Structures are given as structure tokens and as C-alpha cells.
Amino acid sequence: MPETTSNTNEHALLRRMLRIRRIEEALAKRYAEQEMRCPMHLCIGQEATAVGVTAALKKDDHVFSGHRAHGHYLAKGGDLTRMIAELYGRVTGCCEGRGGSMHLIDQAAGFMGSTPIVGGTVPVAVGAAWASTLRNEGRVIALFFGDGCFEEGVLHESMNFAALHQLPILFVCENNDYAVYTALGDRQPQRPIHGIAAAHGLQTSNLDGNDVRAVQTAAAEATQRARSGEGPQFLELHTWRWREHCGPDIDDQLGYRSPEAQAAWLARCPIQREQEHLRGQKLLTETELHNMERNIQQEIDIAFDTAISAPLPPVENMHRHLHAQ
Amino acid sequence: MPSKSSLKAEQTTNSREQSGAEALNDALALCLERDPSTLLIGEGVPDPMGIFGTTTGLRDRFGAERVLDMPLSENGLTGICIGAAISGLRPIMVHQRIDFALLAMDQLVNNAAKWRYMFAGQASVPLVVRCIVGRGWGQGPQHAQSLQSLFAHIPGLKVVMPVFPDDAKGMLCAAVADDDPVIFIEHRWIHPVRGEVPDGYFETPLGKARVRREGRHITIAAFSFMTIEALHAARALANLGIEAEVIDMRSVSPLDVPTVLRSVAKTGHLLVADTGHQSFGVAGELISRVVRQGFDHLTAAPVSVTLPDLPCPTSHVWAAHYYPTAVDIAEQALRQCGISIGEAEHRELEKLLPTTPPDIPNPDYRGPF
Incomplete structure (x- = not known):
């Protein structure tokens, strides 16, 4: 990930979150151009989970994700230009135009794949952790999924196997309380999600997913335990998606989430909180923040220009990659 | 009557008469022997019956880490094997009845079949799923289906159905060596079929009648x-x-x-x-x-x-x-x-x-x- 010299390490978490926020805002703004013709699930408001967890990982550790994956891909170091090109259906996209927003991959960065069937990558990530163990790779796998995934049987099958074989995997549940328009309370009985993971034999933590430093600390501890052979770990990170489930807009007018809850969560913006933390420690000046914003914007502008100017995939490429050559 | 068939395979200098089950067991042993990244997993793989004799003795030879039983989680374990496959291992899964594989259709259709294509050839899924078709002795509605057309409809899945022991052996070796997912369908009644089988490791190309x-x-x-x-x-x-x-x-x-x-x-x-x-x-x-x-x-x-x-x-x-x-x-x-x-x-x-x-x-x- 490009780090500019004007930012110190103390700024890294802020910068990574701000970068994801500004990238997604740019995507949202340009979505109306009708050139990014694929479903897109923005993580605006949830940046701390992606940044906090990946900050605790090594470069060689692997990450898997689901449909709302931009933040996870970018936080792990996935190539920005290739992601934007993928959304624009370009041949230079990270899947050469076969995936779009819901299928991202950058294996060089350790982002091993995201797919949009809820629970779809859960067992795949467990299998990658199994391979890490069998091949003595010392690699930890981090896996992002949502609260809705707890309603999928495959999650429980996967946790069972991960615990049985004490695999080095970090299950990260981003609990944003909603599956599309349906509240958690309408889908699951009153009991803590992390309690189910504990019942499967996982070591669990339950915390505010909008506190990037708390997330990083919890993830670092969990990753350390996983790496030292203590078996699968689980983080329940409470957070909130600011925009609609799928698409670029804010959909508060639909009324499926209470205005009070929405306002309370907006006040818990992970980026604002980190800025306040840094200012309180006298580690961030307005000039530094201004420069950070400017550098990020420059990177985004260049990435969009590069991505959009790339060619569309040649029609004859459609049949490629079905089987090994 | 069919089991009495002793139809001659192509004669080679070194071959022996075997049952289909014995030929499959040999194929699995050879694959496990020649490539340490090969795994064998399924409900009943290490048990005393050894999947109709096709896996008997393999755990003793290759260890519990590589030859193992699995929880009753067909979809989860299929996804786990896909994850292992994209991470450099070559898992062979076994379902004692193909009907059980229906529980894993999400992972087979949405992930195994598409992983290479949707990620533009950047990852491979070298996975073999052995599925046994039951017949007779009252197997009934849920233990006797022959579902090859279901799998064959999906681009990205190879589907093979050998019948004679030499093909069972050579095609299983080829399936394990293949870098793409292969649904390897064994009719239960091919296990007792006897025929000449070449010794040693060999691959019989998939997709050839x-x-x-x-x-x-x-x-x-x-x-x-x-x-x-x-x-x-x-x-x-x-x-x-x-x-x-x-x-x-x-x-x-x-x-x-x-x-x-x-x-x-x-x-x-x-x-x-x-x-x-x-x-x-x-x-x-x-x-x-x-x-x-x-x-x-x-x-x-x-x-x-x-x-x-x-x-x-x-x-x-x-x-x-x-x-x-x-x-x-x-x-x-x-x-x-x-x-x-x-x-x-x-x-x-x-x-x-x-x-x-x-x-x-x-x-x-x-x-x-």
C-alpha cells in the first residue's frame, strides 16, 4: 500500500481508513455514470474492522471475504487500480473483468478471494488454514463475514472442523445488525453471536468494531494465539453500514432502521474517532490531515484514470480460464 | 451375472486380474505415494469397511493426517477441500452415496466449478470428488440416484464414470493429477467387476470414450x-x-x-x-x-x-x-x-x-x- 512520507506510522490506521472511505465515496459518486455495471456493496462506516484486523496480520497471512469486500481487499494491500478496473469491466481488472465488485482477488497481497454467496468463502478459508497446518507454513488465515452468516449451516460445519483440527484461522464477524433490510432480531433469537462461536470451541472476543485500535489489539492477540497453535479464534465486531445494502446511496428514507440508531452510529464514525484520538495525543495537525487527504485524492484520481483508460476484455477471451491449459 | 464378466483389458507385460475396488484402492495408494500433497477424506474412509474396500489399509500406510474421516458436513468439507486445493493440496473426497453430494452443491457449483474462471486463471481447484451410485438391495429413493447429468450441466466440472477396473484405476490417477475439479462417479456394481489391470501408476485420459x-x-x-x-x-x-x-x-x-x-x-x-x-x-x-x-x-x-x-x-x-x-x-x-x-x-x-x-x-x- 502506498504510504506517503508526510504520514508517520501513528497515522497509518487513520490513513488506511480514510483511503478506503474516499475510494468508496468516489465509487459511489461515479456509479451513476452507468459504467460500473455490477452490484456494489459499500463498507462506508465499517472501515475500522478491515483496517484493524489486517493491521494485525503479516503480509504472508491470507484473507478471504464476502460480498462487501472492498475494504478488506484494500486494507490487505490489494491493488487499487486493478480493483477499479475490475468494477469497470476492464481487461486489466483483478479478475480480467470476470468478477466485478463481488469477486476480488490479489494473491500477491495475500487477498485470496471474495465471493458473494453468504458463507461461500467460509469453508474455503478454513481449508486454506488446514493447508497452512499440513504444509507447516505458519500462516494465519483471516476471514470476514457478517452476522447473517450465522444463519448458514456451512458456518457451523466450518467452525466445527476448524476447532476439531485446531486450525490457525481468525473468524471475523462484522455484526452490522442487518441483512439487507431485515434486522438481526427478526432473523435470530436473543443470544450473543460470539456465544455460538464459543460453543463450537473457538476463543472469542466481542467488541466495538468502530474502534480501530481496540480491533487491532484484539486481532493481534487472536492472531498470535492462532499462530502459536491455540486453534481457531473469533472476533465479533459491532459496526454499522451507512449506506444501502447494495448500491451507492443512503437509504434512510426507507425507514427500516430507526433514525436514532442511525444517528448514534454516525456519531461513532471510526475515522472521526481515530482523528480525535490522534489530536488528543497531539499526533495529528490540520496540515498533516490536509496533506493526507490530498495525497489520497491524487492516488484515487490516477487510479481511476488508469483503470478507465484500459481496454475492455477482447470478446474472444470469454472462453479462457474454464479449465487449466 | 455381471460380476462374472472378466472382460480383457489391453494386455501389457505387467498386469493382473483385479476387481474394480482393488484397482481403485491401488490407484489411491499410488496417488498418495507419488505426491505428498494428496489427501483422502470422506465419511468412512478409515473405517473397517473402507468404502467397499477401496480405501482399506491406506490410513496405515499414509497416516492419519492424510487419510482421514470427516464430520458429517458435506458442504462444509467440500468448501474446506476447495480451500486446501487452492492452497496447494490435492484432496480426494469420497461420498458413499452420490445422494450425499447434493448437500454440497453450493460449494461444488458456486466455488469449485467457478474458482478458476471467475478469478481469471489465477488459482486452480485440483479436487476429486468420488461419488458412489447405489443400486439394489432396497437402496431406494435416496441411496440409488445416478446424478451425472446434474453435475455435467455445470461448466467447470469434469464428470467421469469408468466401469472396468483398468479404466477405474487409470482415470482416478488422471483425475487426481488434473488441475481442475473432477466428479468421479462409481456405480456401486463396478466394484466387483473383474478385469486385467496394468501394474503401477498410469493415467487414462479423461474425456475419451x-x-x-x-x-x-x-x-x-x-x-x-x-x-x-x-x-x-x-x-x-x-x-x-x-x-x-x-x-x-x-x-x-x-x-x-x-x-x-x-x-x-x-x-x-x-x-x-x-x-x-x-x-x-x-x-x-x-x-x-x-x-x-x-x-x-x-x-x-x-x-x-x-x-x-x-x-x-x-x-x-x-x-x-x-x-x-x-x-x-x-x-x-x-x-x-x-x-x-x-x-x-x-x-x-x-x-x-x-x-x-x-x-x-x-x-x-x-x-x-
Whole structure:
């Protein structure tokens, strides 16, 4: 990930979150151009989970994700230009135009794949952790999924196997309380999600997913335990998606989430909180923040220009990659 | 009766007569031996019955880390094997009944079949899923399905169905060596089938049919166990002056249409026999392709011999009516060649009637599964 010299390490978490926020805002703004013709699930408001967890990982550790994956891909170091090109259906996209927003991959960065069937990558990530163990790779796998995934049987099958074989995997549940328009309370009985993971034999933590430093600390501890052979770990990170489930807009007018809850969560913006933390420690000046914003914007502008100017995939490429050559 | 078939494989200097189960066991041992990244996992793999003898002894030889039982989590474990496969391992999964694999359709269809394509060739899924098709002894509606057409419909999945022990061994080795997911369908009744099998490791290419009997009057293209029924039928037909060419299709996807077209160009007649249901099935697909690509060769409308469009009923009284046999193939072949069934034909067809009850694979069989 490009780090500019004007930012110190103390700024890294802020910068990574701000970068994801500004990238997604740019995507949202340009979505109306009708050139990014694929479903897109923005993580605006949830940046701390992606940044906090990946900050605790090594470069060689692997990450898997689901449909709302931009933040996870970018936080792990996935190539920005290739992601934007993928959304624009370009041949230079990270899947050469076969995936779009819901299928991202950058294996060089350790982002091993995201797919949009809820629970779809859960067992795949467990299998990658199994391979890490069998091949003595010392690699930890981090896996992002949502609260809705707890309603999928495959999650429980996967946790069972991960615990049985004490695999080095970090299950990260981003609990944003909603599956599309349906509240958690309408889908699951009153009991803590992390309690189910504990019942499967996982070591669990339950915390505010909008506190990037708390997330990083919890993830670092969990990753350390996983790496030292203590078996699968689980983080329940409470957070909130600011925009609609799928698409670029804010959909508060639909009324499926209470205005009070929405306002309370907006006040818990992970980026604002980190800025306040840094200012309180006298580690961030307005000039530094201004420069950070400017550098990020420059990177985004260049990435969009590069991505959009790339060619569309040649029609004859459609049949490629079905089987090994 | 079918198990008595000792149909000769291509002779090599070093070969031995084996059952299908023994040949599969050898293939698994050779794959585990030659590549330490190979894993074998499934419900019952290390148990005393060893998946009908196909996995017996392998845990002792290769260790509990590589030869292991699995939780009753077909979808989860399929996804876990996919994750292991994209991470450099070569898992072989086993389902004692193909019906169990239905629980894993999400992972097989959405992930295994698509991972390479959707990620533009950046990752491979070298996964083999052995699925056993049950038949007889009251296997019934949920233990006797033959679901090859379901899997073959999905681009990205290879689907193979060997029947003879040499092919079972060579195609299993080829499936494990393949960098893409392969659904390896074993009809339960191929396990006792005996034949000559070359020693040592060898790969039999996937997607290639094999002419098991040459003939000039009618082409019988058969899948899996129906190949054995077809060869019996061919002997009866020969007594009636009809020389049938019997093609063991061996693979469903890729489907070796050129081999069938070459045969039909010679015979002008086509009968396709499959272990699956009639509608939207493999037999219909093969006929469709031959008609589209070789219409001018055909002198009569092709026919198929398949299961009826019904779930498999359990009571043994229905087995003879549910499962088509050599008799049905021979009868359809005669009609296809424009020969009406007279007294001589009846006598030959009667000789084909099974001497064992139609719900067991051989006279020694005592159940329970």
C-alpha cells in the first residue's frame, strides 16, 4: 500500500481508513455514470474492522471475504487500480473483468478471494488454514463475514472442523445488525453471536468494531494465539453500514432502521474517532490531515484514470480460464 | 451375472486380474505415494469397511493426517477441500452415496466449478470428488440416484464414470493429477467387476470414450454400468446376425462425441444407454449432439435406454421393472435395426435374463448395502 512520507506510522490506521472511505465515496459518486455495471456493496462506516484486523496480520497471512469486500481487499494491500478496473469491466481488472465488485482477488497481497454467496468463502478459508497446518507454513488465515452468516449451516460445519483440527484461522464477524433490510432480531433469537462461536470451541472476543485500535489489539492477540497453535479464534465486531445494502446511496428514507440508531452510529464514525484520538495525543495537525487527504485524492484520481483508460476484455477471451491449459 | 464378466483389458507385460475396488484402492495408494500433497477424506474412509474396500489399509500406510474421516458436513468439507486445493493440496473426497453430494452443491457449483474462471486463471481447484451410485438391495429413493447429468450441466466440472477396473484405476490417477475439479462417479456394481489391470501408476485420459467391441450394424454408446449390459446384449445380437459396436463412454463431461460420430458413420444406427433418468439426461444430450452433427449418417431415429422418470422404489419386486438390462438394450437395438421380434429373437432375449435376482449385483451378495 502506498504510504506517503508526510504520514508517520501513528497515522497509518487513520490513513488506511480514510483511503478506503474516499475510494468508496468516489465509487459511489461515479456509479451513476452507468459504467460500473455490477452490484456494489459499500463498507462506508465499517472501515475500522478491515483496517484493524489486517493491521494485525503479516503480509504472508491470507484473507478471504464476502460480498462487501472492498475494504478488506484494500486494507490487505490489494491493488487499487486493478480493483477499479475490475468494477469497470476492464481487461486489466483483478479478475480480467470476470468478477466485478463481488469477486476480488490479489494473491500477491495475500487477498485470496471474495465471493458473494453468504458463507461461500467460509469453508474455503478454513481449508486454506488446514493447508497452512499440513504444509507447516505458519500462516494465519483471516476471514470476514457478517452476522447473517450465522444463519448458514456451512458456518457451523466450518467452525466445527476448524476447532476439531485446531486450525490457525481468525473468524471475523462484522455484526452490522442487518441483512439487507431485515434486522438481526427478526432473523435470530436473543443470544450473543460470539456465544455460538464459543460453543463450537473457538476463543472469542466481542467488541466495538468502530474502534480501530481496540480491533487491532484484539486481532493481534487472536492472531498470535492462532499462530502459536491455540486453534481457531473469533472476533465479533459491532459496526454499522451507512449506506444501502447494495448500491451507492443512503437509504434512510426507507425507514427500516430507526433514525436514532442511525444517528448514534454516525456519531461513532471510526475515522472521526481515530482523528480525535490522534489530536488528543497531539499526533495529528490540520496540515498533516490536509496533506493526507490530498495525497489520497491524487492516488484515487490516477487510479481511476488508469483503470478507465484500459481496454475492455477482447470478446474472444470469454472462453479462457474454464479449465487449466 | 455381471460380476462374472472378466472382460480383457489391453494386455501389457505387467498386469493382473483385479476387481474394480482393488484397482481403485491401488490407484489411491499410488496417488498418495507419488505426491505428498494428496489427501483422502470422506465419511468412512478409515473405517473397517473402507468404502467397499477401496480405501482399506491406506490410513496405515499414509497416516492419519492424510487419510482421514470427516464430520458429517458435506458442504462444509467440500468448501474446506476447495480451500486446501487452492492452497496447494490435492484432496480426494469420497461420498458413499452420490445422494450425499447434493448437500454440497453450493460449494461444488458456486466455488469449485467457478474458482478458476471467475478469478481469471489465477488459482486452480485440483479436487476429486468420488461419488458412489447405489443400486439394489432396497437402496431406494435416496441411496440409488445416478446424478451425472446434474453435475455435467455445470461448466467447470469434469464428470467421469469408468466401469472396468483398468479404466477405474487409470482415470482416478488422471483425475487426481488434473488441475481442475473432477466428479468421479462409481456405480456401486463396478466394484466387483473383474478385469486385467496394468501394474503401477498410469493415467487414462479423461474425456475419451473407448470402443469395447467393434461392429457394423448399430452403435451402442453406454455410460457406466450400462456398458456391461450393452456387451451382454451385443453377444445376443451377434447370434441374431447383428454386429453391435459397443462404446464405453467413460466420461460425461467432456463428452467424446467424435468417437460416437465415427461409429455412427459406419453403422447408421445409434442406441444410448445410461444409468440416469430419461428426461434432461445424458442419453438425450448425446443423441442431440449426434443428430446435430451427424444427421446424414443416421438411417433411423436414435433411441435411448435409461431409468424411468421415477424415484427408485425400494421393494425388490420393482427392481426388474425399474432397471433396464441387456434385454432392453437388445430389444431396442433389434427394433432400431428394423428387425421384428420373432421366435428366434425371443429365444435369444430370454437367454439374457439375469440368473440372479435383479436387486443384487452377484450371487454372493448378502447385503446390507
